[in-house]
Amino acid sequence: xxxxxxxxxKELENIRRSQEKLENSFPEIQTELKAIKSRMNNxxxxxxDVEDRIMxxxxxxxxxxxxxKKHESNMRDLWDNIKRANIYIIGIPEGEENEKGIENTFxxxxxxxxxxxKETDIKIQESQWAPKKLNPNRHTPKHIIIKMAKAKIKxxxxxxxxxxxxxxxxxxxxxxxxxxxxETLQARMxxxxxFKVLKGKKVAT
Amino acid sequence: xxxxxxxxxKELENIRRSQEKLENSFPEIQTELKAIKSRMNNxxxxxxDVEDRIMxxxxxxxxxxxxxKKHESNMRDLWDNIKRANIYIIGIPEGEENEKGIENTFxxxxxxxxxxxKETDIKIQESQWAPKKLNPNRHTPKHIIIKMAKAKIKxxxxxxxxxxxxxxxxxxxxxxxxxxxxETLQARMxxxxxFKVLKGKKVAT
Amino acid sequence: xxxxxxxxxKELENIRRSQEKLENSFPEIQTELKAIKSRMNNxxxxxxDVEDRIMxxxxxxxxxxxxxKKHESNMRDLWDNIKRANIYIIGIPEGEENEKGIENTFxxxxxxxxxxxKETDIKIQESQWAPKKLNPNRHTPKHIIIKMAKAKIKxxxxxxxxxxxxxxxxxxxxxxxxxxxxETLQARMxxxxxFKVLKGKKVAT
Numbered sequence: 001x002x003x004x005x006x007x008x009x010k011e012l013e014n015i016r017r018s019q020e021k022l023e024n025s026f027p028e029i030q031t032e033l034k035a036i037k038s039r040m041n042n043x044x045x046x047x048x049d050v051e052d053r054i055m056x057x058x059x060x061x062x063x064x065x066x067x068x069k070k071h072e073s074n075m076r077d078l079w080d081n082i083k084r085a086n087i088y089i090i091g092i093p094e095g096e097e098n099e100k101g102i103e104n105t106f107x108x109x110x111x112x113x114x115x116x117x118k119e120t121d122i123k124i125q126e127s128q129w130a131p132k133k134l135n136p137n138r139h140t141p142k143h144i145i146i147k148m149a150k151a152k153i154k155x156x157x158x159x160x161x162x163x164x165x166x167x168x169x170x171x172x173x174x175x176x177x178x179x180x181x182x183e184t185l186q187a188r189m190x191x192x193x194x195f196k197v198l199k200g201k202k203v204a205t
Numbered sequence: 206x207x208x209x210x211x212x213x214x215k216e217l218e219n220i221r222r223s224q225e226k227l228e229n230s231f232p233e234i235q236t237e238l239k240a241i242k243s244r245m246n247n248x249x250x251x252x253x254d255v256e257d258r259i260m261x262x263x264x265x266x267x268x269x270x271x272x273x274k275k276h277e278s279n280m281r282d283l284w285d286n287i288k289r290a291n292i293y294i295i296g297i298p299e300g301e302e303n304e305k306g307i308e309n310t311f312x313x314x315x316x317x318x319x320x321x322x323k324e325t326d327i328k329i330q331e332s333q334w335a336p337k338k339l340n341p342n343r344h345t346p347k348h349i350i351i352k353m354a355k356a357k358i359k360x361x362x363x364x365x366x367x368x369x370x371x372x373x374x375x376x377x378x379x380x381x382x383x384x385x386x387x388e389t390l391q392a393r394m395x396x397x398x399x400f401k402v403l404k405g406k407k408v409a410t
Numbered sequence: 411x412x413x414x415x416x417x418x419x420k421e422l423e424n425i426r427r428s429q430e431k432l433e434n435s436f437p438e439i440q441t442e443l444k445a446i447k448s449r450m451n452n453x454x455x456x457x458x459d460v461e462d463r464i465m466x467x468x469x470x471x472x473x474x475x476x477x478x479k480k481h482e483s484n485m486r487d488l489w490d491n492i493k494r495a496n497i498y499i500i501g502i503p504e505g506e507e508n509e510k511g512i513e514n515t516f517x518x519x520x521x522x523x524x525x526x527x528k529e530t531d532i533k534i535q536e537s538q539w540a541p542k543k544l545n546p547n548r549h550t551p552k553h554i555i556i557k558m559a560k561a562k563i564k565x566x567x568x569x570x571x572x573x574x575x576x577x578x579x580x581x582x583x584x585x586x587x588x589x590x591x592x593e594t595l596q597a598r599m600x601x602x603x604x605f606k607v608l609k610g611k612k613v614a615t
Contacts, residue, residue: 005414005418008418012418012421012422012425015425016425019425019428019429019432022432023428023432026432026435029439030439033439033442033443033446036446037442037446040446040449040450040453043453044449044453047453047456047457047460050460051456051460054460054463054464054467057467058463058467061467061470061471061474064474065474068474068477068478068481071481072481075481075484075485075488078488079488082488082491082492125559125560126495126559126560126561126562128561
């Protein structure tokens, strides 16, 4: 029995030591868990702050978009104001206009198609070739821009142009329109499609 | 004692097995803790990166705001340049101006109120109705915009207008001012309040 | 032996109780670990969402930058259009121009340096002092802007000016250039450096 009791005592001692080891490591784990929970709280707080900032940034970005749309519309208005007295002419055959000058060509179109508008009323401020907006590389006929002295003369001429079935210059069909921003550009592109059909696709667009 | 020793042995065996189970699960927990700490490190790194990006985005947004303010001011300058020779007239009674045309009305105002400014100096470029900026639906009298040929003529006329106590057209009080952007619009709105008082609230604003 | 058996029993009882305590706290730890892993999953999901939003915001910010560059270029085009008929003159000695007026000074420069351009062709729309763009506080000589009636007259005059070695006004070197936006401003600043050298640094820039 003595040897038995010794063996039990030894065994119990081993178990107790192992148990102590476990008991000691337990608060370590709890300390680690506590630290992780604290970091987690902190991380969640930071994520919430970041989410709030992203909400604010998104709202501010929306305001920026709206303001930029207003700026675009404002710039369109500026262009329309600058070009308010302009008449945009499509369809003058190339070469024709160099001989006599753009303004003579315009005066000839006016005299030939609108005899009711007095020559003295048609006061030109300046004239120029239209910059090739749509596609600078495409082989398109050059367009002409005539800046009238007053917007009212332009309006009167364009009203008369709309009422006339077709406007001709030396046997060729030409079109007179306003010289304004994107919306009108769209209309002009459609006009050019009509031109293609009317002219039997002689004009390359 | 034998049965006692057997019972102890059995009991010890049970305890040892349970303890082994606990000892085995302990490294599992530590492995899990290690994995969580690693994920936490990674999450904290990502949050820091996100916070840095938000700082950059905020700074870039501030630059965008500043640039948009510059654009707005630039567009105001463009409008002011376009309108630099314009005179804005408030107070012409409706109906009056259709009869003779806007420019005649303006010339009459000039002749009646500013006899010192020679008629040959008052060179008009064009004239138009003012667009209803403030509130298109409100019943406001139509305003007139006269574009002079030169900004200097406008300045001379407006200087004379400021020096005169009151400007009249057919017995009605009228006001001559610049035609420019928001700042001036504010001044014009205040003018209209003065008008209301001066005219005994006959003019609906 | 009885006392020995009692002592063992007591000892075993203690160990079993401690073991039970450990066994009970183990599922607590696992519950906590599970909760933390769940929070971690959630946090990682939120971080991913935030990262995605930041990607979108960055892309949208890039589009905003591009659009603002287009707006800036559009505003430069607007200014260039408004100023397309302007001639910018540097080098008129101060005081000189007050006597006779800016337009007379310009006509004198034209007559003295470009006898081939007919006086009747040089139609001036208006003239003004240039605003001090570079540095309002610096002691720079005042510059002059002449707006011609047509852009073509300006182009003809500036072409002639480029072909001439030097343009003089009352024995002083003057420069004629376009009146346009930043790019040209840069060229003008370089011109002023040339002026400094040519005039022996008499002109303070």
